[in-house]
Amino acid sequence: MSWFILRRTLSAGVVIFGVVTVIFVLSRLIGDPIALMIQPGMTVADIEELRALWNLDAPIPEQFIRFLGSALTGDFGLSIWQGQPALGLVLESLPATLLLTSAALLGALLLALVLGSLAAIKRDSMLDRTLMSLTLFGQSVPNFWLALMLVLVVSVHFHLLPPAGYGTGSHLVLPAIALGLFPLARLTRLVRAELLDVLSQDYIRTARSKGIAPWLILVRHCLRNIAISLVTVIAVDFGTLMGGAVVTETIFAWPGMGRLMIDAISHRDFPIMQAGAFVVALVVVLTSLIADITYAIINPRIRYA
Amino acid sequence: MHDATQINTYPQKQGFRVRLPRLYGTRMLFSEILSIAFLAVLIVLALLSPWIVPFNPTEADILSNLLSPSLSSEFGGPPHLLGTDVLGRDVFSGIVYGTRVSLIVALAAVLGAGVLGTIIGLIAGYARGWTDEVVMRLVDVQLAFPFILLAIMIMYILGPGLLNIIIVLIVAKWPIYARVARAEAMRHASSDFVLAATSMGAGHGRIIFRHILPNALTPLIVVAAFAVPQMIMYEAALSFLGLGLPPDQISWGSMLAAGRSVLEQAWWVATFPGLAIMGTILSINILGEALRKRVGPSSDID
Numbered sequence: 001m002s003w004f005i006l007r008r009t010l011s012a013g014v015v016i017f018g019v020v021t022v023i024f025v026l027s028r029l030i031g032d033p034i035a036l037m038i039q040p041g042m043t044v045a046d047i048e049e050l051r052a053l054w055n056l057d058a059p060i061p062e063q064f065i066r067f068l069g070s071a072l073t074g075d076f077g078l079s080i081w082q083g084q085p086a087l088g089l090v091l092e093s094l095p096a097t098l099l100l101t102s103a104a105l106l107g108a109l110l111l112a113l114v115l116g117s118l119a120a121i122k123r124d125s126m127l128d129r130t131l132m133s134l135t136l137f138g139q140s141v142p143n144f145w146l147a148l149m150l151v152l153v154v155s156v157h158f159h160l161l162p163p164a165g166y167g168t169g170s171h172l173v174l175p176a177i178a179l180g181l182f183p184l185a186r187l188t189r190l191v192r193a194e195l196l197d198v199l200s201q202d203y204i205r206t207a208r209s210k211g212i213a214p215w216l217i218l219v220r221h222c223l224r225n226i227a228i229s230l231v232t233v234i235a236v237d238f239g240t241l242m243g244g245a246v247v248t249e250t251i252f253a254w255p256g257m258g259r260l261m262i263d264a265i266s267h268r269d270f271p272i273m274q275a276g277a278f279v280v281a282l283v284v285v286l287t288s289l290i291a292d293i294t295y296a297i298i299n300p301r302i303r304y305a
Numbered sequence: 306m307h308d309a310t311q312i313n314t315y316p317q318k319q320g321f322r323v324r325l326p327r328l329y330g331t332r333m334l335f336s337e338i339l340s341i342a343f344l345a346v347l348i349v350l351a352l353l354s355p356w357i358v359p360f361n362p363t364e365a366d367i368l369s370n371l372l373s374p375s376l377s378s379e380f381g382g383p384p385h386l387l388g389t390d391v392l393g394r395d396v397f398s399g400i401v402y403g404t405r406v407s408l409i410v411a412l413a414a415v416l417g418a419g420v421l422g423t424i425i426g427l428i429a430g431y432a433r434g435w436t437d438e439v440v441m442r443l444v445d446v447q448l449a450f451p452f453i454l455l456a457i458m459i460m461y462i463l464g465p466g467l468l469n470i471i472i473v474l475i476v477a478k479w480p481i482y483a484r485v486a487r488a489e490a491m492r493h494a495s496s497d498f499v500l501a502a503t504s505m506g507a508g509h510g511r512i513i514f515r516h517i518l519p520n521a522l523t524p525l526i527v528v529a530a531f532a533v534p535q536m537i538m539y540e541a542a543l544s545f546l547g548l549g550l551p552p553d554q555i556s557w558g559s560m561l562a563a564g565r566s567v568l569e570q571a572w573w574v575a576t577f578p579g580l581a582i583m584g585t586i587l588s589i590n591i592l593g594e595a596l597r598k599r600v601g602p603s604s605d606i607d
Contacts, residue, residue, distance in 0.1 A: 011445075018446035029462045136594065140587035142538050144545050145579035148565055152576075156569050243451025247542055251565070261454065262546060265461060273458055281449040 008292055012285045019281040023274045024067050028060075076275040081264065086271035090257060090279050096166060097249070097256035101241045103172055104180035105234065112184055116191025117218060120199065131188065138185025144247040147178035151251070164253040175252040179244055183237045190233055194226035227298045235291035239284035329599035337595045340588035347585060351404040358398035359383035362555045366393035371571045388573040390563050396574060399555050400581050406467065406544075406556040407585065411536040414474035419529050421475060422482025427513050427521065429483065430490025437487070444480040452477045452539060460548040470549050474536055485528050489521035523600050530593035534586035541582055557582050 051057045058066070070076070076086040119128040154174060155163035165171045198204065199222065207217045246258030253259070257276055264272035325333045350357060360366075360383070369385065370393040378384040387396040429440035447455075456473045463469040493499060494517070502516050543549035544558025545565075552559070557578040564575025 011442075014442055015445045015449055018442060019449055022446060022450070026458050026462065136590055137587060140534065140583050140590050142541055142579065142582055142586075144542060145561060145575070145582060148561065148568060148575045149579065152568055152572055239449070239451050243453040246453045246457075247546065250546070258453075261457060265457060265548070270461075273461070277450065277454050277458060280451055280454055284449045284451065 005293060008289055012289050015285050016282065019278065020068060020071050023277055024064055027270060027274055077271040079269055079272050081267035081269040086275040089260065089272060090275045093255060093257045093260045094279060096254060097242065097245055097258060100175055100179060100254060100256060101238065101245055103176040105183060105238060105241060107176060108180040108184035108187055109234065112187035112191050116188045117195060119192040120195035123196065135185040135188050138181050141181060143178050143182060143244055144251060146181060147248055147251040150174045150178055166255050175248050175254055179241060179248045187233065190229065191226065194229050195222055198222045198225050228295055231291050231294050235287050238287050242280050242283060328595065331599055336591055340591040343584060343588040347404050347408065350401050351408050354401045354405060358401050360395035360398045362394055362398035362402045363553055364394065369393045371567065374573050387577045388571065390574045391567050396577055399560050400578055402555045403557040403560060403578065406550065407537050407540060410470055410540045411533045413471045414536045415529050415532050417471065417475040418478040419482050419525065422479035423486045423525060426483035426486025427490045427517060430487035431494050431513050431517065440483065444483055447480045453542065456543055457548060460543065465549060465551045467550060470540055470543060474539060478532060481528060482525060485524050486521055489524060490517050493517045493520050527597050527600065530596050534589045537582065537586055
């Protein structure tokens, strides 16, 4: 097990290295940061001095190594727009994003477990068919449009919830729904499909014949066995949601990373974009690492050699 | 939406008198026919938009701004069926023109990503060894970047434009095809027909593209079918954020962005383009589902 964790961590490290490399390449493609700092009255010598200050006069390989070094110590440069360390700004906005994405995903998961189980138990009933059609709808609604429609109906027309902002629980409801509908639809289909598979197994028949209460069979025997595929999909969805949150946060003025990134674009502030991409990639890689370790905990039969 | 409630009723009796045509041996559902019809209308709209639209969708007409949807016209001339936006641009005409961007982007991106990913994946799965290792690590790195963030950075470098959106989508989405194609190549590489071809002296290229590719095509087509709506959604998201097309070009996403700023005064500006996106995506999803059910079970697609 510890060997497995070590190996898995190493490959996560390779991915992070790749991500930092891609960020370096993109940052060199984005353009010369010095060009943005040139002010009237500067001489060529001044500009060269600036260049040297940012190591931009060094050969590319040396620049890359320096970039790696500073990235490892969390230094992605100063934000052009706010003048503070870019990584610090990104980390300050991370909790808001994590709150939104976890609320959306957790809500989606709990609801999907209930709806998916209902659909699987009442297979081919009216309820099942209605739910499955609804999930197709749910997977077809763009989250930013859903967000606008929620604001339009719930906030503008009925004045039930605030249209934007951050702080109280009522601010969280609309963005979480907008972000969570797609994973809800996906997870509901997944729970149903996996349950149908499990329900036809011999050990379920055995459990039934022993007279165990149906809900106990569902919770103890079925849900446990579908947990692995759920963890896999949730780990993938978490990364997707971090991306999807960009748009949702912009609409609801949610002070998370997504909004920070969008603001950074309009200010042509590439250090923030790089630090943001790095942090999100880190979260995604860590999520899939945790998912892999969770497999072994959920299913004792999995023993990574 | 009565038809939509019957999506999962393949083995069941149809409630309709009309006998619907078959697809892969299974009778089609009413919802599937409806989806095909919807997409057919979209394609016609996209091809014929200049002759269909009552107004130039990019032409501002400040006198008739924020008109609500109506069947009659205030100043004479054709009515603004779905209202106008803050600059007086006709929403209906915008939606009709928007079909072009959505369909072109989705098809070009799916095709591009599909071809690129398939070639890379087939080679990786067939060659194994370090080629495979490098490709799979690349895929991992790619998947660690959430789409929107990658797109933001690339669009920032390339600037807005139709071709650039397509490039971004190809860069973002090839790994899915690479994964599927790799798995298929590994499955078939040791099969008898490949062995037979090798023994007859077929080269690697011939084996990969003449023998393995045709056998790997079905799951790839299913993946592609589900990727089309995703591409439409991503294009709309990028345009919504102002990163997609230049402001003088119309797309469903940029219309939504225009609608967002007048949400409280004019609900129709954001509502109708969104309905167009949703209808398109739903139709393709229904057809993708129909395809997946008929050509056999496939792995979970995301």
